[in-house]
Amino acid sequence: MKTFWLLVKAGFRRHSTYRLALLAGMTTNSVFGIIRAYILLAAIASAGASIGGYDASMAVAFVWWGQALLGTVNLWGFAEVKDRVRTGDIAVDFLRPLDPQLAYLAGDLGRAGINLIGRGIPAVILGALLFDIAWPPSGVSWAAGAISVVLAVVVAFAGNFVINLLAFWLVEIRGITLLWMITGGLLCGLYLPVPWFPDWLRTIATWSPFPSMLQQPIDILAGRVVGAGIATSLAIQLFWVAALLGLGQVVLRAGRRRLEVQGG
Amino acid sequence: MSIIETRDLVRDFKRTRAVDHLTLAVQPGEAVGYIGANGAGKSTTIKMLTGILKPTSGLVRTCGIDPMRDRIGVARRVGVVFGQRSQLWWDLPLRESFGILAAIHRLEPSAAAARTARLVEQLEMGPQLGTAVRSLSLGQRMRAEIAAALLHTPELLILDEPTIGLDVLSKQRLREFLVQERRERGTTLLLTTHDMGDIERLCDRVLVVDRGRLAFDGTLPGLAATVGAQRILVIDLAEPSPDLTDVPSTTLVESESGGLRQRLAFDADATTAAAVLAHVSARHGVRDLTIEEPDIEDVVRRIYAASGRS
Amino acid sequence: MADRRLDLALRLRPYRVLLASRAHAQMQYRASFVTDILGTVGVGLAEFAEVWVIFHNVDVLGGLDFTAALLVFALSNLAFSLADMFVGHLDQLPRYIRAGQVDAFYVRPLPLLAQLMTSDLSLRRVGRLSVALVALVIALTTADISWSATTVCLILLTIVSGTAIFSALFTAAGGLQFFLVDGAEFTNAFTYGGQYAAQQSQQVFPDPLRIFWTFVIPTAFVAYLPTVAILDLPGDHLAPPWLAWCAPLAGALAWAFGGLCWRFGTRHYQGAGG
Numbered sequence: 120m121k122t123f124w125l126l127v128k129a130g131f132r133r134h135s136t137y138r139l140a141l142l143a144g145m146t147t148n149s150v151f152g153i154i155r156a157y158i159l160l161a162a163i164a165s166a167g168a169s170i171g172g173y174d175a176s177m178a179v180a181f182v183w184w185g186q187a188l189l190g191t192v193n194l195w196g197f198a199e200v201k202d203r204v205r206t207g208d209i210a211v212d213f214l215r216p217l218d219p220q221l222a223y224l225a226g227d228l229g230r231a232g233i234n235l236i237g238r239g240i241p242a243v244i245l246g247a248l249l250f251d252i253a254w255p256p257s258g259v260s261w262a263a264g265a266i267s268v269v270l271a272v273v274v275a276f277a278g279n280f281v282i283n284l285l286a287f288w289l290v291e292i293r294g295i296t297l298l299w300m301i302t303g304g305l306l307c308g309l310y311l312p313v314p315w316f317p318d319w320l321r322t323i324a325t326w327s328p329f330p331s332m333l334q335q336p337i338d339i340l341a342g343r344v345v346g347a348g349i350a351t352s353l354a355i356q357l358f359w360v361a362a363l364l365g366l367g368q369v370v371l372r373a374g375r376r377r378l379e380v381q382g383g
Numbered sequence: 384m385s386i387i388e389t390r391d392l393v394r395d396f397k398r399t400r401a402v403d404h405l406t407l408a409v410q411p412g413e414a415v416g417y418i419g420a421n422g423a424g425k426s427t428t429i430k431m432l433t434g435i436l437k438p439t440s441g442l443v444r445t446c447g448i449d450p451m452r453d454r455i456g457v458a459r460r461v462g463v464v465f466g467q468r469s470q471l472w473w474d475l476p477l478r479e480s481f482g483i484l485a486a487i488h489r490l491e492p493s494a495a496a497a498r499t500a501r502l503v504e505q506l507e508m509g510p511q512l513g514t515a516v517r518s519l520s521l522g523q524r525m526r527a528e529i530a531a532a533l534l535h536t537p538e539l540l541i542l543d544e545p546t547i548g549l550d551v552l553s554k555q556r557l558r559e560f561l562v563q564e565r566r567e568r569g570t571t572l573l574l575t576t577h578d579m580g581d582i583e584r585l586c587d588r589v590l591v592v593d594r595g596r597l598a599f600d601g602t603l604p605g606l607a608a609t610v611g612a613q614r615i616l617v618i619d620l621a622e623p624s625p626d627l628t629d630v631p632s633t634t635l636v637e638s639e640s641g642g643l644r645q646r647l648a649f650d651a652d653a654t655t656a657a658a659v660l661a662h663v664s665a666r667h668g669v670r671d672l673t674i675e676e677p678d679i680e681d682v683v684r685r686i687y688a689a690s691g692r693s
Numbered sequence: 694m695a696d697r698r699l700d701l702a703l704r705l706r707p708y709r710v711l712l713a714s715r716a717h718a719q720m721q722y723r724a725s726f727v728t729d730i731l732g733t734v735g736v737g738l739a740e741f742a743e744v745w746v747i748f749h750n751v752d753v754l755g756g757l758d759f760t761a762a763l764l765v766f767a768l769s770n771l772a773f774s775l776a777d778m779f780v781g782h783l784d785q786l787p788r789y790i791r792a793g794q795v796d797a798f799y800v801r802p803l804p805l806l807a808q809l810m811t812s813d814l815s816l817r818r819v820g821r822l823s824v825a826l827v828a829l830v831i832a833l834t835t836a837d838i839s840w841s842a843t844t845v846c847l848i849l850l851t852i853v854s855g856t857a858i859f860s861a862l863f864t865a866a867g868g869l870q871f872f873l874v875d876g877a878e879f880t881n882a883f884t885y886g887g888q889y890a891a892q893q894s895q896q897v898f899p900d901p902l903r904i905f906w907t908f909v910i911p912t913a914f915v916a917y918l919p920t921v922a923i924l925d926l927p928g929d930h931l932a933p934p935w936l937a938w939c940a941p942l943a944g945a946l947a948w949a950f951g952g953l954c955w956r957f958g959t960r961h962y963q964g965a966g967g
Contacts, residue, residue, distance in 0.1 A: 142879070143879040146879055146882040147878060147879075150883065153902070154886065154898075155889075157897045158747070160897070161894075162751050165752070166751045297728065297732040301732070310739075311747065320746075437963040455802045461800070468796060469793075472714065472718075474718050479714060483710050487802065488802060
């Protein structure tokens with residue numbers, strides 16, 4: 120457990136040296152956040168007062184929490200694990216005392232932490248300064264939102280981890296990672312809220328882990344989901360955490376067996 | 384018209400002065416060796432000659448052209464080989480690199496083909512033409528880079544550490560090629576190197592630069608004489624022998640293992656390794672020998688000390 | 694006359710050869726090349742999905758109906774894909790510098806920017822380009838357009854100017870790379886951000902922002918203003934239909950700025966030393 124925290128802190132520190140990158144990220148967030156906010160506001164104005172349960176201030180909150188969490192939740196995936204599988208370095212990870220999945224998770228949580236502080240919070244503050252943003256309606260929402268964010272980070276990590284591990288069996292996983300990125304980006308509620316989707320697309324999204332990576336925490340923080348809805352939302356996220364981490368363990372073991380058979 | 388001319392050339396970086404009032408002139412047809420310790424300012428000078436860096440002050444003219452004003456004019460007349468960096472296309476077969484360069488230099492197709500064929504033949508690159516550049520060995524790659532730099536028949540060829548990392552045979556072949564090229568076309572050669580063998584074989588003039596300043600400008604024997612730099616012949620004798628103190632024009636530096644291995648220092652302009660060896664082997668059985676060249680750093684250090692600090 | 698044409702062809706030959714070699718190199722790895730193209734098709738479709746989902750919920754956005762919005766989408770993506778294909782890699786300049794490639798460019802008898810531009814060709818962008826083309830065809834055929842030679846002229850002018858504007862943005866981004874450390878992400882905010890803005894009806898933005906997107910980073914000329922003109926829409930105080938015809942002027946100004954950024958960048962490189 121102590122090792123786990125050490126790794127979290129290490130991940131934190133590693134990414135905090137990238138200060139210029141954080142600043143650059145802020146600029147990107149700002150530009151896209153501003154544009155998207157105006158688009159959604161115009162849409163809602165055009166439709167009347169709200170769309171899919173989002174009024175103007177909630178839509179703004181959706182946009183800025185989305186930008187804030189974009190760096191925190193690792194939607195686009197990481198290459199580290201699959202590169203290590205390809206070069207064979209993954210064998211070293213198996214020899215370490217901590218389970219590789221947990222070790223990488225720890226690093227990712229550290230990274231998420233620094234991103235939330237360096238990129239995320241400033242994004243929300245900027246959004247609040249420029250627009251009329253809806254805040255979480257109660258302390259419960261704040262707390263639940265925080266938990267939801269952590270769960271979202273884990274879900275995103277776990278999913279990416281499984282995809283990365285496919286490198287054990289496939290030489291070129293570029294196509295799969297691309298597919299994961301594009302589908303994920305669409306269905307997680309980054310560009311537009313999932314509730315705005317046509318029914319059939321919404322169904323597909325709801326059956327996938329992607330909304331748990333972004334849409335769920337945003338909905339809680341924007342105040343669109345309250346009361347019992349929060350419990351359901353968190354439950355869904357917990358389900359995906361368990362399912363994907365579990366799948367990751369299974370695949371990891373299979374990969375390790377394959378490695379041993381092949382001789383590294 | 385000098386093919387290279389600099390006058391009081393200065394180049395400063397944030398905290399250091401890389402080139403310090405450098406004044407030199409190279410005439411067409413010369414072969415100049417440019418030596419100095421790492422960081423002495425050699426690469427910086429070359430960058431200013433080719434228009435990559437702007438001088439802080441002073442004058443520089445390459446083929447009579449100011450590189451800052453007409454970089455492209457300089458590029459047409461000069462061929463450059465950077466030892467550490469490649470100008471070829473890594474992922475393409477070698478012949479395609481030559482084809483692209485011929486197009487870049489706007490060479491007439493039949494002339495380009497003839498020139499390429501000649502260079503390939505002289506550098507023995509035939510079998511490598513279909514290989515991707517990244518798959519070539521270091522020796523093959525350097526030959527390819529030189530061919531590429533000579534494709535447009537430049538008046539001046541600048542080589543930045545071309546033999547670094549090459550084995551003895553490759554170095555020799557490369558040097559012989561350059562000697563022949565110069566003989567046939569009168570190409571001017573400017574060569575930076577750490578290898579005294581390069582200088583001996585290729586250059587008739589040596590420039591030594593230390594901390595940005597020109598410390599010596601003359602011939603190689605002159606250089607050795609100036610600093611009293613000596614070559615050392617290490618002789619392994621067939622059996623332990625008394626100290627070899629009677630060999631003319633040599634000094635005994637050391638005698639090991641009771642006289643089994645002896646080191647004789649001699650001045651390059653006073654005698655030759657062959658003469659020393661002949662003298663020793665006439666009197667003793669020689670089992671093996673090696674020659675230690677004066678270390679460039681050592682020579683430069685001596686030069687600097689000899690020229691005095693102003 | 695024939696000599697003039699021959700001379701031009703000869704002058705452009707080095708670039709043709711460079712680009713051809715890049716295309717050839719990229720197509721060698723067939724499987725991953727196809728994957729990459731499919732990837733950019735996916736990106737194009739995802740961008741389209743955003744427009745489509747919004748219009749699933751409303752009929753009009755920023756004064757445009759779905760067909761008009763589709764035309765804006767098509768024009769902006771088309772121009773951006775073309776620019777991205779040819780010069781999108783300019784923000785990779787730091788990588789080139791580190792590899793010593795830039796010095797190799799300096800000793801060749803061609804302008805530096807031209808060499809950098811032709812040093813890569815992102816053929817895979819053709820995926821996103823195709824999506825944009827399909828969208829363009831659909832939009833032009835389903836929209837209510839009074840076709841004339843002027844309309845065709847305007848459409849072609851728009852595409853060329855739009856590509857020029859985005860290319861200028863990429864060039865400015867490239868020039869700035871000489872000054873910034875790992876500045877690609879920063880400039881991406883304005884190149885990709887600019888494309889995102891170009892994809893929208895300008896009426897969704899408040900006036901100050903519209904002035905920015907029209908007169909500072911002129912992305913409004915890429916798709917929205919031309920759409921207003923092509924579809925004979927009323928436009929408004931900041932989008933009079935005739936403004937669309939100034940797209941070439943916007944392109945020229947953008948290039949002047951982009952070129953300036955590039956000049957500053959190379960001056961800095963030669964002054965400060967790689």
